[in-house]
Amino acid sequence: MHPFDEITVDQLRAAGSTKWTTFPDAIGAFIAEMDFGVPPAVAEVxxxxxxxxxxxxxxxxxxxxxxxxxxxxxxxxxxxxxxxxxxxxxxxxxxxxxxxxxxxxxxxxxxxxxxxxxxxxxxxxxxxxxxxxxxxxxxxxxxxxxxxxxxxxxxxxxxxxxxxxxxxxxxxxxxxxxxxxxxxxxxxxxxxxxxxxxxxxxxxxxxxxxxxxxxxxxxxxxxxxxxxxxxxxxxxxxxxxxxxxxxxxxxxxxxxxxxxxxxxxxxxxxxxxxxxxxxxxSQDWLEDVVTYLRGNRDLLVEMVDQIPGLRVSPVEGTYIAWLDCRELDLPGGPAQFFRREAGVALTDGTSCGRGGDGFARLIFASPRPVLEQALTQMRDAAARR
Ligand SMILES: Cc1ncc(COP(=O)(O)O)c(C=O)c1O
CATH class of the missing domain: 3.40.640.10 (Type I PLP-dependent aspartate aminotransferase-like (Major domain))
Incomplete structure (x- = not known):
């Protein structure tokens, strides 16, 4: 068990980041912020x-x-x-x-x-x-x-x-x-x-x-x-x-x-x-985060595999997953659909320019149980459709 696993959604909302206050009723996965706090040396500054x-x-x-x-x-x-x-x-x-x-x-x-x-x-x-x-x-x-x-x-x-x-x-x-x-x-x-x-x-x-x-x-x-x-x-x-x-x-x-x-x-x-x-x-802090993100990426790939019609581009770097939802043909586009039907806030691919239609961006720098929850809710919403 990693300490990041124990960070809760309530704690994140209370901390007041953009990611966790913009959509009070949804899991935040639309903006490039991590849920893991900051390195001790930075907090000290x-x-x-x-x-x-x-x-x-x-x-x-x-x-x-x-x-x-x-x-x-x-x-x-x-x-x-x-x-x-x-x-x-x-x-x-x-x-x-x-x-x-x-x-x-x-x-x-x-x-x-x-x-x-x-x-x-x-x-x-x-x-x-x-x-x-x-x-x-x-x-x-x-x-x-x-x-x-x-x-x-x-x-x-x-x-x-x-x-x-x-x-x-x-x-x-x-x-x-x-x-x-x-x-x-x-x-x-x-x-x-x-x-x-x-x-x-x-x-x-x-x-x-x-x-x-x-x-x-x-x-x-x-x-x-x-x-x-x-x-x-x-x-x-x-x-x-x-x-x-x-x-x-x-x-x-x-x-x-x-x-x-x-x-x-x-x-x-x-x-x-x-x-x-x-x-x-803060090199140690970064290395710990990168290792944790690698685990999150692997979990994400595994769970996306279990959602028929959903695919993810190989994530070699960043903590951002680019989801191909075209086969699902989601009403209103993927971000609107998953926000409404799954309670997960993503970025719609259309805001990333040409070729983004039918895609969505998911920030996976969250505690692993929160990420798992988000993907479970997305899987269930896609299955209900
Ligand atoms: C590729 C890329 N460039 C720039 C930024 C924004 O950086 P800054 O706040 O330093 O302008 C981000 C933030 O997510 C980003 O992902």
Whole structure:
């Protein structure tokens, strides 16, 4: 028995997260938050700040420490060496996406978003007055997704300036291989394009696969990439608001320098110190979580297998399952159906862009008995239909 098994729904609702308060009558599985609390070292940062009444701006020494902690974590975990002064602190990963679009692409150029996609990619880009070119990905027989490189190539040829890459891939759970990343690089390089590589889920690889930072592949990818990482997902602290943007092209660092203090280092004291505590003092906590998530993933696969008409894409990384409900042909779409008939709150695949119709996204970072309950309720609802 793992201590996470004993966390109850009542406790989770009382804790007051978005996941557990948005739908008071349903099991929350629609937003990327984990139900496992936070690492002790992070809690200590917040407690100390409360005790000393310090909740202001991030002092310069802490800013440097957060950049250093990020660089050391990237080197230690993924063998990617980045100079500390190429790391910029931002409130979140989506702020980095806005900067990538606005500062590092030709004015007015469209942005390529492979789908199924993390939903906000499809709204943040239009919000900065750019067109999204959605490129539906290729779905293989076993439920695995592959990027459609020909369509990405055509989108660059049509004038797109940036490709949004998400690896590990929310919502479909892929961890892209070196060969896949190299093939992407080929296409991008051919057009002189740029890549925004969202690697926020990098700490959460479940299979025995390496996470390869796209920019770390070779000089080409380092030159055309803006990378975003954060401790937010792996260590469950998105509310502390600290993401990191890595500029691996020296020209980008120079071009961004005039904005780096106002647009580039905008996190508060809790975010900066929380990120340091996560990256430097919470590796054991993360390893425990990843092991637990692996068990949850295995249970999910086993239970989905017992629901006729339901399939799940192989989840190599993230704690997100992409459920293929098309055969069930659920009235109102899967999210509405399972919310109403099973009391489980999912994200409908349609909000993940083209190709999402008939699919749903399920966050499985819950205590195992809660996950089992959710899947049992979904199985029973599907059987009643
Ligand atoms: C792929 C991906 N990118 C970005 C985010 C949001 O991160 P942030 O809060 O740092 O913008 C999430 C959150 O779930 C995510 O899954």
């Amino acid at each position: 917040v407690r100390t700040a409360a005790d000393s009444q310090a909740m202001g701006y991030l002092p310069a020494a802490d800013r440097a420490a957060a950049k250093r902690a990020t660089a050391h974590w990237l080197a230690r975990s993924f063998d990617w060496q980045v100079p500390e002064d190429t790391v910029h602190l931002l409130p979140d990963v989506l702020s980095a996406l806005r900067i990538a679009v606005q500062r590092f692409t030709p004015p007015g150029s469209p942005v390529i978003v492979p789908t199924p996609a993390y939903m906000p990619f499809l709204t943040v880009v239009p919000a900065v007055d750019r067109q999204v070119i959605e490129v539906p990905s290729l779905l293989e027989e076993d439920g695995r997704y592959r990027l459609d490189l020909e369509a990405i190539d055509a989108a660059f040829a049509a004038g797109a300036g940036l490709l949004v890459l998400c690896n590990p891939w929310n919502p479909v759970g892929r961890v892209l291989t070196r060969e896949e990343l190299s093939a992407v690089a080929e296409v991008v390089d051919r057009h002189g394009g740029r890549v925004f590589s969202d690697e926020i889920h990098a700490p959460l690889v479940l299979d025995d696969l390496p996470h390869i930072p796209y920019a770390s592949l070779d000089a080409r990818t380092a030159g055309h990439t803006i990378t975003a990482v954060a401790a937010s997902k792996g260590w469950n602290i998105p509310g502390l608001k600290c993401g990191q943007m890595i500029l691996s092209n020296p020209d980008d660092v120079a071009a961004f320098a005039p904005y780096a203090t106002d647009a580039g280092d905008t996190v508060g004291l809790l975010g900066g110190r929380g990120a340091v505590a996560a990256y430097t003092e």
